[in-house]
Amino acid sequence: MTSPYAPLQNNTFLRACLRQATPYTPVWLMRQAGRYLPEYKATRARAGSFMGLATSPELACEVTLQPLERFPLDAAILFSDILTVPDAMGLGLSFAEGEGPRFAKVVRDEAAVAELRVPDMQKLRYVFDAVATIRKALNGRVPLIGFSGSPWTLACYMVEGRGSDDFRHVKALMYARPDLMHQMLSVLADSVAEYLNAQIDAGAQAVMVFDSWGGALADGAFQQFSLAYTQRVLKRLKSIGTDGQRVPSIVFTKGGGLWLPQMSALPCDVLGVDWTVNLGIARAQVGGEVGGRGHTLQGNIDPAVLFASAPQIEAQVAKILESFGLPHTDASTTGPTHIFNLGHGISQFTPPESVAVLVEAVHAYSRAMRR
Amino acid sequence: MTSPYAPLQNNTFLRACLRQATPYTPVWLMRQAGRYLPEYKATRARAGSFMGLATSPELACEVTLQPLERFPLDAAILFSDILTVPDAMGLGLSFAEGEGPRFAKVVRDEAAVAELRVPDMQKLRYVFDAVATIRKALNGRVPLIGFSGSPWTLACYMVEGRGSDDFRHVKALMYARPDLMHQMLSVLADSVAEYLNAQIDAGAQAVMVFDSWGGALADGAFQQFSLAYTQRVLKRLKSIGTDGQRVPSIVFTKGGGLWLPQMSALPCDVLGVDWTVNLGIARAQVGGEVGGRGHTLQGNIDPAVLFASAPQIEAQVAKILESFGLPHTDASTTGPTHIFNLGHGISQFTPPESVAVLVEAVHAYSRAMRR
Numbered sequence: 001m002t003s004p005y006a007p008l009q010n011n012t013f014l015r016a017c018l019r020q021a022t023p024y025t026p027v028w029l030m031r032q033a034g035r036y037l038p039e040y041k042a043t044r045a046r047a048g049s050f051m052g053l054a055t056s057p058e059l060a061c062e063v064t065l066q067p068l069e070r071f072p073l074d075a076a077i078l079f080s081d082i083l084t085v086p087d088a089m090g091l092g093l094s095f096a097e098g099e100g101p102r103f104a105k106v107v108r109d110e111a112a113v114a115e116l117r118v119p120d121m122q123k124l125r126y127v128f129d130a131v132a133t134i135r136k137a138l139n140g141r142v143p144l145i146g147f148s149g150s151p152w153t154l155a156c157y158m159v160e161g162r163g164s165d166d167f168r169h170v171k172a173l174m175y176a177r178p179d180l181m182h183q184m185l186s187v188l189a190d191s192v193a194e195y196l197n198a199q200i201d202a203g204a205q206a207v208m209v210f211d212s213w214g215g216a217l218a219d220g221a222f223q224q225f226s227l228a229y230t231q232r233v234l235k236r237l238k239s240i241g242t243d244g245q246r247v248p249s250i251v252f253t254k255g256g257g258l259w260l261p262q263m264s265a266l267p268c269d270v271l272g273v274d275w276t277v278n279l280g281i282a283r284a285q286v287g288g289e290v291g292g293r294g295h296t297l298q299g300n301i302d303p304a305v306l307f308a309s310a311p312q313i314e315a316q317v318a319k320i321l322e323s324f325g326l327p328h329t330d331a332s333t334t335g336p337t338h339i340f341n342l343g344h345g346i347s348q349f350t351p352p353e354s355v356a357v358l359v360e361a362v363h364a365y366s367r368a369m370r371r
Numbered sequence: 372m373t374s375p376y377a378p379l380q381n382n383t384f385l386r387a388c389l390r391q392a393t394p395y396t397p398v399w400l401m402r403q404a405g406r407y408l409p410e411y412k413a414t415r416a417r418a419g420s421f422m423g424l425a426t427s428p429e430l431a432c433e434v435t436l437q438p439l440e441r442f443p444l445d446a447a448i449l450f451s452d453i454l455t456v457p458d459a460m461g462l463g464l465s466f467a468e469g470e471g472p473r474f475a476k477v478v479r480d481e482a483a484v485a486e487l488r489v490p491d492m493q494k495l496r497y498v499f500d501a502v503a504t505i506r507k508a509l510n511g512r513v514p515l516i517g518f519s520g521s522p523w524t525l526a527c528y529m530v531e532g533r534g535s536d537d538f539r540h541v542k543a544l545m546y547a548r549p550d551l552m553h554q555m556l557s558v559l560a561d562s563v564a565e566y567l568n569a570q571i572d573a574g575a576q577a578v579m580v581f582d583s584w585g586g587a588l589a590d591g592a593f594q595q596f597s598l599a600y601t602q603r604v605l606k607r608l609k610s611i612g613t614d615g616q617r618v619p620s621i622v623f624t625k626g627g628g629l630w631l632p633q634m635s636a637l638p639c640d641v642l643g644v645d646w647t648v649n650l651g652i653a654r655a656q657v658g659g660e661v662g663g664r665g666h667t668l669q670g671n672i673d674p675a676v677l678f679a680s681a682p683q684i685e686a687q688v689a690k691i692l693e694s695f696g697l698p699h700t701d702a703s704t705t706g707p708t709h710i711f712n713l714g715h716g717i718s719q720f721t722p723p724e725s726v727a728v729l730v731e732a733v734h735a736y737s738r739a740m741r742r
Contacts, residue, residue, distance in 0.1 A: 165536075166718060171675030175683055218646035218673040218714065220690065257629045258647055275589035276629055302589040304542030312546055319591065343589065347537060 003243035005203065006140035013075040014143050016327075017206060017248035017269045017296055019288070019334035025321060025366035026074035027359055028145075030252075031345035032067040033079045037352060039066050050095040054081050057129040064134045068141065070352060071359045075142050075206070078134060078199070080127055082149030082210055085191050086158050088119035106161035108169060113180045118191045121198050128202040135203030145250075146204030148195050150211035151188035151233065152226035155181070167216050174225060181225060189229040193236035200238050200247050208250040208272070209233060215255015215274075222259055227266075234267045250298060254344060260285050264295060272298040275343030279324040287336035290328060294336060297324065300343040306354040307347075313354060317361040326369055340366070374614035376574065377511035384446040385514050387698075388577060388619035388640045388667055390659070390705035396692060396737035397445035398730055399516075401623075402716035403438040404450045408723060410437050421466040425452050428500035435505045439512065441723060442730045446513050446577070449505060449570070451498055453520030453581055456562050457529050459490035477532040479540060484551045489562045492569050499573040506574030516621075517575030519566050521582035522559035522604065523597035526552070538587050545596060552596060560600040564607035571609050571618050579621040579643070580604060586626015586645075593630055598637070605638045621669060625715060631656050635666060643669040646714030650695040658707035661699060665707060668695065671714040677725040678718075684725060688732040697740055711737070 008014070012026040034040055043063050047053035054060060064079040083101050087093035092104030107113060121128075135144050149157075157163070159170035174181045196207045214226040230251055241247040252272030256263065263271055264286040273282055277300055288294015305316045320340070328335025340362045346355070379385070383397040405411055414434050418424035425431060435450040454472050458464035463475030478484060492499075506515050520528075528534070530541035545552045567578045585597040601622055612618040623643030627634065634642055635657040644653055648671055659665015676687045691711070699706025711733045717726070 166675070168675060168678065168718060168720060171673065172678035175673075175676050175679035175687065215647065218671075219649040219694075221673070222647070255626070255647065258649075276586065276593070276626065278590040278629075300589075302542065302546075302592070304537070304539060305546050307539065307543035308546035316546065323591075347539060349539060 005135060005243055008140050008143060008205075010074055010142045013339060014205065014245075014248065016337040016339050017250070018246065019269075019294065019296055019328065019337050021329045021331045021335070022327070022337070023367065023370065024363050025327065025338050025340050027340035027362040028073045028075040028077065029067075029342050029346050029355065030077075032073060032077065033063045034346060035348035036346055036350040036355075037066055037070070050081070051093065054079070054084070055126045057126060057133045060130040061133040061137050064130075065137060067355075071355055072363065073142065073359060075145055076134065076138055077145040077208070078127070078131055078147060078204070080130065080147070082147070082153065082212070083157055084124060084127055085119065085148065085188070085195055086154055088123040089116060089191070090119075091158060100163040101157065102162045103158065106169075107158045107184065108173060110177075110180060113184050116184060116187045118187060118194060121194060124195060124198070127195075128198050131199050131202035131204050135205075143205035144203065145206045145208055146196060146199030147208040147210060148192045150209050150214065150226060150251075150253075151185045151192055151229035152217070153211055153213045154188050154192070155184055156213045156216070158184070167213065174221065185225060185229045186232075189232040190236070193233045196233070197236070197238050200241050203242055204247065205241055205245065206248045206250065207237065208252065209268075211251065211253040211256065214253040219258070222256070223262060226253070227259070227262065231266055252298070257282070266295075268295070270296040270298050270339065272341065273300045273343070275300050275302040277343075279320065279338070283324055283336055290330065290335035291333045296337045296339060298339040298341050300341065301358070303342045303344055303347050303350065306350045306358065308354075310354075310357045313357045314361045314365075317358060318365050321362070321365050321369060327366075329370055376506060376614055379511050379514060379576075381445055381513045384710060385576065385616075385619065387708040387710050388621070389617065390640075390665065390667055390699065390708050392700045392702045392706070393698070393708070394738065394741065395734050396698065396709050396711050398711035398733040399444045399446040399448065400438075400713050400717050400726065401448075403444060403448065404434045405717060406719035407717055407721040407726075408437055408441070421452070422464065425450070425455070426497045428497060428504045431501040432504040432508050435501075436508060438726075442726055443734065444513065444730060446516055447505065447509055448516040448579070449498070449502055449518060449575070451501065451518070453518070453524065453583070454528055455495055455498055456490065456519065456559070456566055457525050459494040460487060460562070461490075462529060471534040472528065473533045474529065477540075478529045478555065479544060481548075481551060484555050487555060487558045489558060489565060492565060495566060495569070498566075499569050502570050502573035502575050506576075514576035515574065516577045516579055517567060517570030518579040518581060519563045521580050521585065521597060521622075521624075522556045522563055522600035523588070524582055524584045525559050525563070526555055527584045527587070529555070538584065545592065556596060556600045557603075560603040561607070564604045567604070568607070568609050571612050574613055575618065576612055576616065577619045577621065578608065579623065580639075582622065582624040582627065585624040590629070593627070594633060597624070598630070598633065602637055623669070628653070637666075639666070641667040641669050641710065643712065644671045644714070646671050646673040648714075650691065650709070654695055654707055661701065661706035662704045667708045667710060669710040669712050671712065672729070674713045674715055674718050674721065677721045677729065679725075681725075681728045684728045685732045685736075688729060689736050692733070692736050692740060700741055
């Protein structure tokens with residue numbers, strides 16, 4: 001199989017995903033292409049609307065590459081929205097200026113759930129075209145991560161119709177009609193799996209499931225309504241990409257730190273954690289042993305650190321790297337590895353200079369740790 | 372010492388706080404006096420404003436007692452707001468209709484922090500008068516819980532000026548000027564301790580510290596900026612009330628489940644947990660042994676369960692009680708005990724009938740478990 005793509009020049013991120021030794025700790029940032037960058041705002045203005053930006057493969061490619069021009073990040077992530085799948089299901093996604101996403105239709109009763117189907121992937125062609133365009137434009141510089149919202153997270157928005165601070169409607173449906181919730185999550189899991197597989201076919205070199213609202217669930221409900229469907233997605237994922245390489249998968253449950261021991265059974269490569277988690281404890285729980293099985297950890301600095309001065313950012317970066325401890329360094333086998341990231345998406349108010357300090361600090365300090 | 376108050380008729384809650392055996396699991400609900408009750412709304416309307424209600428000892432007493440008229444709850448909690456202390460410090464608390472609390476002044480720089488002082492407790496006399504009025508009106512029916520926000524939680528509001536979803540300003544201050552944050556938290560800890568002690572002197576039979584925003588902190592920062600100051604408050608608390616009885620203390624950190632092992636070192640009697648926590652695991656971590664030391668656990672059903680039908684509420688109540696397991700039952704010694712509560716405040720949209728079902732289910736099922 002010959003790859004249509006240029007060979008990868010920086011495989012640090014992919015190696016770390018697969019628990020292989022790397023000369024330094026790779027770093028990328030959730031929402032690294034976004035509003036904190038003036039050039040993003042300029043492209044967004046040209047696009048006219050957020051959906052205009054997300055549905056144009058050329059513009060999505062442009063903003064995906066913007067942070068790589070500024071910072072030596074070790075991965076790119078597709079610029080898109082987590083709600084493209086329900087939109088393709090016919091719920092009518094829109095973004096009012098200065099507000100979050102909103103659906104024209106909500107799913108709150110038996111009839112609405114019965115209508116749900118795995119969407120025609122042709123309706124999501126703009127996403128796959130964006131993946132192909134970006135992969136080509138990257139030209140092997142760093143790997144490209146594709147992504148989707150988790151079934152539970154998509155269900156939250158589909159039932160609430162928008163963001164929520166108490167998830168009253170979706171939880172009411174879940175507790176009152178667990179049968180409907182399971183039906184809905186089954187369709188969503190199959191949709192997400194198809195969606196991610198199509199991203200892999202379009203050139204994604206890793207895929208990530210954002211379980212942004214899993215942490216809103218009670219213990220017990222999380223396992224039943226979020227974890228089980230993330231697992232269903234993972235089981236259906238292709239493991240080999242268009243270039244014949246392994247495509248690692250990442251699962252991030254915001255607020256899911258308590259459930260890490262259970263998440264260690266997930267058939268994915270990387271577990272993302274938010275800033276409440278101690279990386280040393282998490283490594284002991286899910287990192288595995290040298291030569292054995294285990295999960296790479298991704299995370300987890302508080303994005304608010306980026307509002308502090310350069311020396312303070314450097315000190316906090318060191319603290320995170322030290323809390324994970326020395327990653328696996330033996331090239332002849334696999335072992336516990338760490339991918340540096342934020343514990344959540346970057347704030348739109350972040351000074352871009354702070355990001356430069358952070359990325360440089362991760363690379364320099366993690367190289368020094370290995371010496 | 373003779374008590375000016377009627378003897379306590381229902382000491383189930385206080386016994387459970389002190390790890391003593393009880394015939395059933397006591398239950399009360401965070402925000403049990405509140406907007407889900409039509410009679411609360413009527414009193415609130417008469418008061419004219421939320422602050423009008425909170426600053427009138429008679430009206431605060433009236434709404435505190437309202438849920439007890441409807442449900443056989445095992446404790447009453449002072450009706451007040453967590454932000455009374457910063458208000459007394461001169462920050463100017465107000466509540467715009469349909470919105471959360473807001474401060475006229477924010478504390479974001481060295482000058483503003485330098486001005487902070489432990490407030491004159493006379494400015495909080497309305498709270499202590501409310502405690503005395505309620506204690507008298509309760510007439511020994513159930514014990515009265517006093518409360519305060521934690522130093523960190525108060526600091527969040529004082530720096531942000533209102534609620535926040537990212538705590539950008541307070542975290543920026545914390546990471547950029549940890550010295551100022553420590554100075555502010557020291558004043559707050561001393562203020563909260565004095566405030567709770569004055570509530571105890573006015574007749575409170577237990578006190579609770581609401582660390583509502585501790586869970587927003589990163590691991591490491593939580594221990595330094597929230598836990599340490601909660602500890603400072605606890606160390607200064609009186610342990611004996613006006614009637615010569617032990618006054619148990621409760622600490623609730625929303626989103627703090629990961630830190631329970633560290634919270635087990637807190638010199639308080641009860642640890643409240645939110646719904647993400649598994650009570651069986653938490654009991655193993657902090658519940659202690661029979662005859663030994665340990666913390667009572669308080670919690671932790673998802674308030675959204677109250678939107679389901681009666682049989683589903685009953686099933687979820689049973690699940691929570693079973694997850695804790697059989698509490699300590701030997702009257703001759705102490706051991707692990709549980710106080711049933713929600714994992715967070717009750718929703719204003721809750722049907723009051725659901726609360727009746729829940730309270731009845733807790734009492735009936737927990738009695739049955741002990742047989």
